[in-house]
Amino acid sequence: MVRNSFLFDLDGTLVDSVYQHVLAWHEALRSEDIALSIWRIHRKIGMSGGLFADQLLREIDRPIDATMIQRLRARHAEAYHRLADDVVPLPGARELLETLTTMGVPWAIATSGRIETAGVNLRALGVDPDQNVVVTRDQVRFAKPDPDLFVEAARRLGVPIDHAIVVGDSVWDMLAAARCRALGVGLLSGGYGREELERSWALRVYDDPADLLHHLDEVSSRAYAADHPLG
Incomplete structure (x- = not known):
């Protein structure tokens, strides 16, 4: 029997970032005199x-x-590092x-963040990219909503992508999974929101990783659920 694997987004899925x-993006945009409301920036995180x-x-x-995109990215990374102590x-x-x-x-992390910012989150999470499968934006041609990150993560795990469970917090994750x-x-x-994620073909929606862990038997292989009851 082919067992499930889990492919996790990082920001908003495993770390509160x-x-x-x-x-950080708001600060970077303001440095280029680009006025964009914070709520509009939030809607783009993960793409x-x-x-x-x-x-x-x-x-x-x-x-x-x-050239401006490169400046924005560098300023975003600089600002994000200043906020790193708040990432948990x-x-x-x-x-x-x-x-x-x-x-x-099997599990892996696949993030649209580049290693310059993803490294902060991985350290907060206690995940060593040398010991675990971690795919960042630097390592694929296209990021979400294209599926490249998750396809590469599954390839590195040696598991079929169509037996993988993608866990993410944004519509971009769900679209990439589909x-x-x-x-x-x-x-x-x-x-x-729940409806947004469901409209983007989320099979299930949970509050956070703790809630997913409590309901792991709803999404993982029945063989796992039988062998490892969660109570």
Whole structure:
């Protein structure tokens, strides 16, 4: 029997970092005299940098070239590092990963963040990218909502993508999961609503990693549920 594997987003899924990213992008945009409301920035967290730029072009009346994108990215990373002390694992995140490891369930992290910011989150979570499968934006051609991150994570785990469960907090995660025929499980811990995630083909929606851990038998293989009852 082919067993399930889990492919996790990082920001808003395993670590409480979405709003730090929002504030860091807000600061970076203001440095280029780009006025964009914080709520609009939040709606774009998790998508690729190129798509983020395309979305910006639709909302502001000025050109954005590749040089500006590079400046924005650098300033975002600088601002994000200043907020790094506030980044902590979401409730149940470490316990969820530890439980999957104990159960022998393969898992990986696939994030649209580049290593310059993802490294902060991985350290907060206690995950060593040299010991675990971690795929960042630097390592694939396209980020979410394209499925490249999750496909590469599954490849590195040596598992079929169509037997993987993608866990994420944004519609971009769920769309990427659907595009690679993985099952999408949504978490509310990144700020998106239940209906939004369900409309993006989330099979189940839970509050946060702790809630997913409590209901793991609803989404994991029945063989696991039988062998490792969660009470």
